[in-house]
Amino acid sequence: MASSFLQSMAPGVWASGALLLGLILGNLGAAGLAPSCLLGSLAVLGGILLFSLRCHERGRGGTCPIQVLLLLGLFVLLGLARGGEEHQAWQAGQAQLSDQSGTAWICGSLDPGSMHRSARIRVTAVRCWPDERVCPLAAPLCLLIGASREDRAAMARYPSGCAVEGFVRIEAPRGRRLPGGWDDRIWLRLQGTAGWLKPLLLRARAIPVRATRQETHGSGPGAIRQACEQSGSPLDRCRIRSPLDRSEIRARLERCGVRGADWVARQIGGAEGWLAAALLLGRRALRAGGWKQPAQAAALRRAGAGHLLALSGLHVGLVAGTLSLLFLPLPLPRSARWLLLAMAMITYACVVGGGTAVARAAGGGALWCLLRAAGRAARPLHLLCVLAASLIWIEPALWRSAGFQLSFLVTAALLVGVSSRRGWRGWLAALISAQLCAWPLTLAHFTVASPLYLLTNAVLLPLTVLLMPILLLGVALEASGLGPAGVAVALPRVLCTLLLEGGSLLGQLSERLAVAVRLPMGWGLASSLGLVWILGARGVARRLRATAALVLVGAVTQIALLQGPDIRIYMLDVGQGESWLLLWGTESWAIDLGPGSSGPLAHAGGMHAVLHPCARRRIDRLFFTHGDADHVSGWHALAASGMRPDRIYHPEGWRPPPALADWIAELRERGSQVRALAAGDRLCLGDGPADCDRATVLHPPQRDGVRRDAPTGAQRVRNENSLALLLEADGLRLLISGDAPAHAAQDWAAAGTCGRLDLLSAAHHGSADGTPAPLLEAARPQAVLASVGSHNRYGHPSPQLCATLHEMGIPLLRTDREGSLCLARDRFGWWIEGSASGRVWPLAPSLSCRHVRPVL
Numbered sequence: 001m002a003s004s005f006l007q008s009m010a011p012g013v014w015a016s017g018a019l020l021l022g023l024i025l026g027n028l029g030a031a032g033l034a035p036s037c038l039l040g041s042l043a044v045l046g047g048i049l050l051f052s053l054r055c056h057e058r059g060r061g062g063t064c065p066i067q068v069l070l071l072l073g074l075f076v077l078l079g080l081a082r083g084g085e086e087h088q089a090w091q092a093g094q095a096q097l098s099d100q101s102g103t104a105w106i107c108g109s110l111d112p113g114s115m116h117r118s119a120r121i122r123v124t125a126v127r128c129w130p131d132e133r134v135c136p137l138a139a140p141l142c143l144l145i146g147a148s149r150e151d152r153a154a155m156a157r158y159p160s161g162c163a164v165e166g167f168v169r170i171e172a173p174r175g176r177r178l179p180g181g182w183d184d185r186i187w188l189r190l191q192g193t194a195g196w197l198k199p200l201l202l203r204a205r206a207i208p209v210r211a212t213r214q215e216t217h218g219s220g221p222g223a224i225r226q227a228c229e230q231s232g233s234p235l236d237r238c239r240i241r242s243p244l245d246r247s248e249i250r251a252r253l254e255r256c257g258v259r260g261a262d263w264v265a266r267q268i269g270g271a272e273g274w275l276a277a278a279l280l281l282g283r284r285a286l287r288a289g290g291w292k293q294p295a296q297a298a299a300l301r302r303a304g305a306g307h308l309l310a311l312s313g314l315h316v317g318l319v320a321g322t323l324s325l326l327f328l329p330l331p332l333p334r335s336a337r338w339l340l341l342a343m344a345m346i347t348y349a350c351v352v353g354g355g356t357a358v359a360r361a362a363g364g365g366a367l368w369c370l371l372r373a374a375g376r377a378a379r380p381l382h383l384l385c386v387l388a389a390s391l392i393w394i395e396p397a398l399w400r401s402a403g404f405q406l407s408f409l410v411t412a413a414l415l416v417g418v419s420s421r422r423g424w425r426g427w428l429a430a431l432i433s434a435q436l437c438a439w440p441l442t443l444a445h446f447t448v449a450s451p452l453y454l455l456t457n458a459v460l461l462p463l464t465v466l467l468m469p470i471l472l473l474g475v476a477l478e479a480s481g482l483g484p485a486g487v488a489v490a491l492p493r494v495l496c497t498l499l500l501e502g503g504s505l506l507g508q509l510s511e512r513l514a515v516a517v518r519l520p521m522g523w524g525l526a527s528s529l530g531l532v533w534i535l536g537a538r539g540v541a542r543r544l545r546a547t548a549a550l551v552l553v554g555a556v557t558q559i560a561l562l563q564g565p566d567i568r569i570y571m572l573d574v575g576q577g578e579s580w581l582l583l584w585g586t587e588s589w590a591i592d593l594g595p596g597s598s599g600p601l602a603h604a605g606g607m608h609a610v611l612h613p614c615a616r617r618r619i620d621r622l623f624f625t626h627g628d629a630d631h632v633s634g635w636h637a638l639a640a641s642g643m644r645p646d647r648i649y650h651p652e653g654w655r656p657p658p659a660l661a662d663w664i665a666e667l668r669e670r671g672s673q674v675r676a677l678a679a680g681d682r683l684c685l686g687d688g689p690a691d692c693d694r695a696t697v698l699h700p701p702q703r704d705g706v707r708r709d710a711p712t713g714a715q716r717v718r719n720e721n722s723l724a725l726l727l728e729a730d731g732l733r734l735l736i737s738g739d740a741p742a743h744a745a746q747d748w749a750a751a752g753t754c755g756r757l758d759l760l761s762a763a764h765h766g767s768a769d770g771t772p773a774p775l776l777e778a779a780r781p782q783a784v785l786a787s788v789g790s791h792n793r794y795g796h797p798s799p800q801l802c803a804t805l806h807e808m809g810i811p812l813l814r815t816d817r818e819g820s821l822c823l824a825r826d827r828f829g830w831w832i833e834g835s836a837s838g839r840v841w842p843l844a845p846s847l848s849c850r851h852v853r854p855v856l
Contacts, residue, residue, distance in 0.1 A: 013382045016389035018072045022079020023389070027396045029087045079393075086189075086396040093194025096141050097172050102791055103200070104128050104170055108140070110162045119145045121164060121197055143170065143197035144188060166202035171195055171790065175836030177573040177600055177819050179581075180447045180613020189397035257281050257351050267478055268489050272496035275309075276471055279464070280319075282311040282352045300500075302612070303507035304442075304453030305460045308499075310403075311352055313361030313411055314461075318468035320345050320365055325469075326476075338373035342366040357407040360387055380415045381536075384408065402445040406438055409528045413437035416536040431458060436553055437531045443517050443560045444524025447613040450510040460503060467495040516615040517560035527556045567729055569823040571761070572610065573815040573836070574601055576789030576796070577630035578765065580736060581610060584729055585685050587620040589695075590645070591725065591736060596633025606637035619645045621683075625723040625738035627656055635660055645672055651700050651723040652678040677723060678702040685729075698753055699724035699740045726754055732830050732843070734823070735779070737763035742772050749778040758830070758843055759823065762786040766797025766812075773804055782843055783811045783832065790816040811841070 108123040123141040172195045176183045188195065261281040265273035274297075300306055308314075323344050327337050342365070349362035364387050371377060388408050391398055398404050417430030435454045443449055470492055477488035534548050570581040574594030579601065582589035588611065594601050601607060611617065622645035624632055644667060650656070654676065656664060668674050681697040700721035722738040735754055737745070740763050748754045749772070757779040763770035766786040776784075784805055788796045797812065805812050813821055819836025830843040 013385050014072060015075050016385045018075035019079045019389045020385075020392060022076035022081075023083040023392045023396050024079075024399055025076075026080040026083025026085075027087050027399070029084070029091075082393060083396045090189055090194070090397070092139060093141060094172070096137060096139075097170065097195045101170055101172050101195075102128065104168060105166065106168055106170075107165045108163075110164050111142075120191065120193055121145060121168075123197075126170075142193045143195050144191050144193040146171070146196035146198055164202055167200040168202060169198040169200055171198070174573075174790070175819050175838070177836055179570055179572075179610055179820060179822065179835060181600075181609070181820075181835070186397070186400050190395060190401060192395075260351070263479075264475055267475070267486075268493050268496065271500060272493050275496045275500060276475075276492060278309050279315065279468060279471065280475070299507035300460075300503040301507075303456045303460075303503050303510045304450060305456050305503055305506075307406075308460060308464055310357070312357035313407060314464070315468065316345060316348065316358055316361035316365065318465065319348055319472060322469045322472045335373040335375075338369040342369035342373075345369070357403060360391065360407055360411070363387060381412060384412060384415070402441070405445075405525060405528070406441055409441065409532060410434045410438050412532050413535065416532060431461065433531075433535050436549055437528050437535070439553055440519070440524040440527035440531070440556045442524075443519040443556065444521045447516060447518065448514050448615045449517050449560075450514040452506065452510040452513055456503075456506045456510060459506065460499060463495065463499055463502070467492065467499060470495065511617060514615045515561065516613070517557075519556070519560040523556070523559070527552060567825045568614065569727070569729070569734065570610070571785050571787055571815060571821040571823075572601070573820040574634070574787070576765070576792045576794070577634075578625075578738070578761075578787040579631075579634065581607075581614075582727070583614055583616060587685060588616045588618060589621045589623065590619045591623040592625055592631040592738075593634030593638055595630045596636055601634050601637055606641035606643075607634075608641040608643060619643055621645065621647045621649065623723065623725070624648070624650045624654070624656070625736075626651060626721065627654065628739065631739070632656070632660060635663060639663055644670060647673045647675065649675055649677050649683075649723075651721045652676040652702065653700070653721055694728055696726040696728070697723065698726055698735075698748060699738075699744050730825055732759070732823070732825070733757050734759045734761075735781075736761050737771070739764045739770075742769045745770075745772050745775040749774040752778065754779055757781045759832075760784050762797060762801065762812075764796075765792075765794070766801050766814075767794075768798040768800045771801055776804065776808060776810065781810060783813055783841065785821055786812060786814045788814055788816050792816075813841070 105127045106121070106123045107125040108121050111120045111122060121143050123143060124137065126137060126141070173185045173188050175185050184196075261277040264280060265277040267273065268276045278297075297306075297309060300309060320341060324337075324341055327340060330337070330340075332340070345362045345365045349358050352358060364383055367383065367387075368380075391404070413433040413436070414430045417433035418426045435457055439449075439454070442453065474488040474490075474492045478486075531549055531552060534545055534552065537545055567585075568583045570583075572579040572581060572594065577595035578592050579594040580589075580591035582591070590607060593607070601610070607619065611619070619638075622638075626632075648664060648667065655661075664674060677697045679697055679699055679701045683695045683697075685694065700723070720741055722740045724738055724740045724744070725736045727734040727736065733754075733756070735757050737760070742763070745763065754775075758781060760771070760776075760779055760781040760783075762784055765788050771784070786797045797814065802812060813832065813834070815821060817837065818834030818839065820834075822833045822835060824831060824833070828842075832841045832843065833839070
């Protein structure tokens with residue numbers, strides 16, 4: 001009975017499912033086992049397999065159900081051991097990194113990375129600088145090189161295992177710094193590293209590193225620094241190279257991809273050429289070749305079709321299908337054609353250097369071809385399950401990435417849809433199934449969604465399927481020189497134009513209907529798995545399955561909409577600077593713009609990158625508190641994004657820097673209103689009454705009763721006249737102090753101007769005298785917020801302020817530790833959430849039943 005059961009239900013699928021379950025549970029840390037359990041599990045598994053084979057040979061009825069359960073349990077145990085090993089290694093790396101952040105002298109070895117990993121340094125000895133404190137390492141600490149592209153390219157020329165030593169800056173992972181931003185913790189876990197490393201003064205040695213504690217004490221940072229300064233470059237050329245160094249192979253493959261992308265882009269020309277090269281060889285080759293994304297690429301992302309520009313299984317499948325047609329005229333046996341196609345897919349994956357989706361598609365396709373060449377066939381869903389278990393076994397943290405989840409679940413939905421019907425109806429069912437299964441994960445991983453995403457993919461995906469084979473054939477004909485120049489790529493150019501124009505139009509429509517949503521990743525993953533199971537259920541009527549899938553999608557969407565907060569106030573993590581974003585009602589307010597080119601806002605694409613995940617497209621009111629560079633320099637990124645604020649406010653008597661003054665004058669000519677503010681002014685939300693949500697100006701004081709609504713050239717106002725705003729929104733009272741002077745804060749406390757506060761922002765980034773004790777005594781805030789940079793040279797927030805708050809029992813929430821701080825209100829009340837740490841603080845515990853959510 002058990003043998004027939006295993007034969008009918010595919011033993012490989014059940015074993016892969018049990019292994020996947022164990023890997024995910026072990027990687028979550030729920031039931032992680034010691035790495036030694038791995039060998040024990042393998043030994044017991046081998047014993048049971050031998051026992052089962054012996055029973056089968058002796059004719060004792062085959063495999064019994066107890067043996068089946070034991071086998072599945074041991075596969076779960078294997079997964080727990082492997083996932084727990086990665087989880088324990090990550091925790092150990094984080095524990096070692098907590099005491100070593102900052103500038104340090106290191107000794108280690110360089111790993112340029114494999115095909116899917118970036119350059120890393122395996123540190124074996126650390127000495128903190130400048131206190132000369134030696135930090136012993138229980139195990140080598142692997143760090144990812146996060147410096148400029150030039151530094152990474154220079155280090156990529158060195159062979160694996162090259163010894164390095166010198167001064168670096170070590171940084172711990174920050175998580176999600178900005179709303180809807182990139183979470184570097186998942187990326188670092190996928191790279192097998194614990195944190196970031198920025199080379200400052202690094203030197204390569206020609207001997208392998210075998211560092212011990214005695215070598216750490218004996219080596220001198222002064223000698224290393226002197227040698228590096230004499231060399232004239234951050235890294236000396238290493239004289240040892242292995243004949244088959246994988247860094248050389250990787251560099252050659254990347255150069256092939258860059259040259260191919262440049263050639264394709266120039267043959268077609270313009271934005272169409274960029275799109276064609278991105279579809280064939282990926283965006284990474286284009287970035288390495290110096291090509292930049294045009295505005296149409298951003299429109300495709302806003303339309304929910306940005307995945308068309310990232311190489312995935314769709315691109316690999318279309319390239320493989322086109323190559324199989326080209327191989328048909330060749331006088332080769334059928335098995336030879338399958339082997340040639342498998343080699344072509346593996347070569348294509350190596351040249352484009354794809355990620356999870358390309359590895360899954362190329363590996364699965366090559367395995368399928370090998371099975372067909374051997375005269376055997378495998379079920380696609382079974383093969384997909386085995387591939388998923390294999391990839392997660394290699395990298396246990398891979399299941400956390402959005403690319404892995406979307407790639408495998410969408411592929412499973414496509415296979416389910418194709419198998420349900422034949423012909424064009426099967427492909428239509430596959431397209432609808434894939435979109436429905438991807439929708440919950442889209443809500444979970446991306447904080448903004450539009451109902452037109454489904455329509456966009458339904459229109460653009462078939463166009464891409466038609467474009468890819470024609471583009472590949474046209475490029476092949478153009479490269480071979482058959483026919484007049486430019487004729488073979490004329491039709492692909494037209495199709496690329498249609499794809500770009502359609503994406504631009506659908507992107508504008510989708511952005512207008514976009515809404516902000518909140519859905520835990522666990523809910524999204526469970527819902528997508530449930531949709532795949534519902535759509536693939538056998539023995540159930542097709543209409544009943546479709547109805548159940550639509551009901552589940554509607555329920556998940558409603559939950560995501562209900563969990564979205566009504567009002568959101570962000571203190572953005574911009575480093576050593578300050579920037580606020582207020583989203584209330586239909587208006588978006590921005591208070592200061594951060595430090596400019598050195599802050600995350602500039603690298604993330606400006607304020608638009610923060611507004612888009614919040615389903616906002618404009619800034620209605622822009623406030624400049626004063627003229628310091630760490631508060632106003634971000635206007636360059638805002639101007640580059642093309643957004644025009646409707647109203648601009650500044651403190652009375654303010655004189656902006658010349659370039660900023662020119663931009664403000666240009667905005668005024670285009671219709672923006674510019675107004676000066678002083679103490680006593682009130683700004684209401686929209687056209688509501690005076691007792692609704694509003695902002696009251698507490699500083700600077702009015703001068704001689706004269707109002708000035710434009711910047712004057714006679715006065716230069718800095719911290720003494722910094723703008724201070726008291727925000728009142730649905731019962732919340734928040735004081736944004738800016739860089740207001742301490743004597744002004746003491747005057748507020750003495751006069752009772754601000755009253756009791758719920759939240760208070762530390763003036764001047766938490767300096768020693770910025771937030772005086774009398775103001776804290778009078779306001780008694782539930783928490784104090786401080787916008788500070790990690791390891792800033794000013795020492796903010798000051799130890800005096802931290803000690804005062806500790807004595808008063810007031811928590812201090814810092815952007816360098818918590819990331820961007822989100823103040824939001826839902827039906828349970830007000831709460832604060834750190835985007836990087838994931839921690840949640842309810843502001844009214846007696847009225848709120850919100851709990852801390854686990855971070856996956």
